[in-house]
Amino acid sequence: MRWLPAWPGAMHTLVFLSTRQVLQCQPAACQALPLLPRELFPLLFKVAFMDKKTVVLRELVHTWPFPLLSFQQLLQECAHCSRALLQERPSTESMQAVILGLTARLHTPETEAGTQPLCRKHALRVLDMTGLLDDGVEQDPGTMSMWDCTAAVARTCIAQQQGGTADPGPAPIPVEVRVDLRVNRASYSFLREALRSSVGSPLRLCCRDLRAEDLPMRNTVALLQLLDAGCLRRVDLRFNNLGLRGLSVIIPHVARFQHLASLRLHYVHGDSRQPSVDGEDNFRYFLAQMGRFTCLRELSMGSSLLSGRLDQLLSTLQSPLESLELAFCALLPEDLRFLARSPHAVHLKKLDLSGNDLSGSQLEPFQGLLQAAAATLLHLELTECQLADTQLLATLPVLTRCTSLRYLGLYGNPLSMAGLKELLRDSVVQAELRTVVHPFPVDCYEGLPWPPPASVLLEASINEEKFARVEAELHQLLLASGRAHVLWTTDIYGRLAADYFSL
Template sequence: MVVSLVCLCAREVVSNHSLSAAWLSCVPRELYRPLLDVAVAQCRPLAIGELVQRWPERSLSIRRWRTLHHEPPNRLCVQALLLAVVRGLTDDRCCLQVLDLCGLQSEDRHSEDVMGGWSLTVALCSTLMQARKATTASRRCRRDEREKKKRGMEIERARDGAAKRDRAGIKRKEDCGENAEPERGIPTPEEGVKGVRRRMELQKKNEAQPQVISSRENVLVDVKADLFVNARSWERVRGALSLSGPLQLHCRFLRVEELPVSSINSLLQLLTLEELLGVDVRYTSLGVTGLAMLLPQLARFPRLCSLRLHYCNLDVQRIRPGQQEALQEVSRGLGELRQLRRLSLTARPASAGTPASAAQPLEALELPYLSLTPGDVAYLSRSPHASSLTQLDLSENSLHHSSLHSLRYLLGQAERCLKRLSLCGCGLSDGPLGQLVPALRQCHALYSLRLALNPLSRAALVDLVRSVASIGSLRLLLYPNPLEEYEPGLPPLPSSAQLFDWPLSEDSEVREVTLIQLNEALRARGRTQDLLLTSDLIKYSTDLTMDD
């Protein structure tokens, strides 16, 4: 990568903070953005703060940081940014009106220097409250200065008036004689002072009374962000969303954990209808009834395109009073989500026909841990969504021999558009996977293929790599450790849980043999440079993240 001259100069400029006062006074507005990019890349929080406090443009988007540096910014950089936005509210040089923080959060738990989604949400809400206090104090200070100046002018006018009246009285006495009485109706200087004091007392009394301010009247900067809310931060986020102040919070993607449906609905009522794009609900005991209550609230958002429900106790296997009516309400509610394109469920909320209840064909369908039956797979393969899917996740569903025909048909329907396929932990042994390989080779748009935790032999794994390497678009293959690499004692067809918990062999030569054979298969296809093979299930997990 060739570094531009502007970038090289920006690195030199931001490297010495002691000279910031000198170069900030003469830097043109066109160079603020490259300077800020370099300051983020080199973790220069002081330079970030001074640049953002004087930001010369109306908008500032942080989304490009992830694109430029392929990793989230440092925690100190984010904190410096938020503090600088507050300081910029009272800085006449700052022109910022829209701050876009969407996509800034990171869920990488292995790095302590980046800010996670929950921490960023809490920090953002604290910034909103701090901004209101700062602007309130600044407004009060300016008001006090104006009132002090006004009182001084009134006292000066009163003194001038008193002096004029004194001169007029002396002149009348000279004209009318010594015994002339002063004219009535003209206040004495003492009475004028009493009037000023009375007005000051009334003014202080009015200031003590609460004033109702319009929600948009004092908004200086609109802040767009993805929010991560749980039981510990719910009150703070709700307060920040309902707060009227110089910073107005807008939510693009909302992720909630461990919240009842009533609290989720309360948050949804505070969000801007036109801006919410996705909702991710996790570890919440919604139940089918709770989901039926939630969907009408979601239907209010016309641009909602993503709905994820993970571990929400959507148990439909038990026969309960009113269960069938609730399932029908869920089906109707999904149909009201007119722009829904991504649906992710970890427990089936209705019959096999529920995914087809969406108003438009889905582009991403994630159904892990659902215990799908052969009938479910057959229904899915013939649904309107099959030919439009770009992402499909059927992980941890046991794909029996009777499901393979439907799965091959499904792959044939989606061969032109399917980009990401996850079949981790589906019990695919050598024979069933060999039957799927011809259909996989026809998926010409496939970008990533995840097959971890399937009981494959080394020979079947090598044949798989040799076959899928012919897919020119494929860039990632998450393959399972072959059975030869585990310690003795596994059953002939182990489950995914057994493969996950069973220890791998400590003999490095066993794993070395697998790597050598896989590299030879890639070399034979000429794919050693652009196709990544990995068995790292932790780093390349199937857990869902917030995508743009």
């Protein structure tokens, strides 16, 4: 079958183009759905979602002939369309149409559903809306963020419960709705009501990934108690400034999720250099609870004071980690030495040491850690690690042994143009490397103090003319080495760090 481009960057088959043509007249397409082979429904869904054919989209969900409707399966690149919609912000119109279709299905009497050919043998049991893009950047008004999606699904759950008992007759077939939920102080009460409403309701809300931002401790615990232990994959608590005392209250409620694969905790303060009796007791209790996890593969402890305590934390875990984020954790040389010798090192796919000073006595143990992780490491983040040319050049021999590395983050380090060129030349052997986020070279600043604090590198103005020449030279070097496909950029906001589950 011949490939035909519909627009730049996407390739479509004739089947796709024919399907798109069928959906041009939405009323006629809806009437034709019962006559079409159910094997066409996945492609019909993708085209309708892409082209915002909301009337057809709603009817597709209403009459879906399979037990599972999964965004991750239907909106990825497929044999008929190379466009991966999961890598784009979803259209608000399309998302609302899916939710309306689900509501219509739940409100269709059992006897009426049985008369529809597509619904005789199959009933939609699971609507999986997980995996939507959540890049954290400013969104287009016509697209839906994860916050918006959480609110829309929550409203549907509450409305279903409030209006579900009015109609006599058989209860509708239950549908499990799998979602990634985002919650903060403003949306907490709303989401809690939705989770409560879904218990015993035909529309059962099932959270895969939970992210709570700046939520009080008691509210966090209340939400965790409402979540299904069999569904939850990730807990992400952000900007909560928990402290060890707060963490000791929350962690047993998290530890009951035995299948949890990712735990992200931020701002867990408790200075190990001035320990208190209460602080020690809380830390030991936290460690004991961490030992309950059997499936944990990712741990993030960003901006938590772990100086000299990494061995205690990692030794409690029952299985090796594949992703470890320790940004701004004030790590000491002994912490890095322990990690290099631990069972975790040889399994690491993602490592984030941003904000830890690697320029002095930490450099050698850091190099040992890279050596241990070289065979598996895919993503390495070293933002603001005070690495100058001397440290980078000393690390290049072991860094280039990370032959599977796809992403390298070096923003906020005092590197010169000469250092960056050396990195570019040596990284030619890393065939999988796709993205390098590099700092503005120190050559491009005026009157820079030495050594320059990270705050100066981040805030001081640069000479735009000098930097334009740097960019041009780097581009020419990439072309000359046959590496034009590798992105070298100073943009730390446009391309967020890869999620562990996408590696």
